Amino acid sequence: MRETILNILKDIRPEFDFESSNNFIEDGFLDSFDVVTVISELELKYNIVIDGLAVIPENFESLDSICELVKKSGEK
Template sequence: MNTVLKILSEIRPEFDFSTSEDFIADGMLDSLDVVTLVSAIDKHYRISIAGTEIVPENFSSTAMIAALIHRNGGRL
């Protein structure tokens, strides 16, 4: 989970992701941030998140992102 938070803070260093319950609703990630995040996750965990799973709700919290990584074969 700390790794996910670290990746998020590299993409949007101006936000504290540990205080938000919904990154999308709180305006902390836009669609191109999500693209950058997926690329970083793919590279770090050596996976390829399925394109059909790249939808806003899967990036709303660290728990949702962690579940996404797990579903796509990544080990947290």
């Protein structure tokens, strides 16, 4: 899952090295438009629906937090 999500992030913002960042939001790798795009891609890829209340910066600051969000949203 990490590799798949990393590829989604690289596809959206190819100019950034996501593996070198400890916080995608604070480092400016993902803005709110990017987050919307990430959610759309995740929902499509994993056939899940991410709750609107889960769309907070904390859930998109690292690969771990995004993986956790996908799992909570129904991906086994």
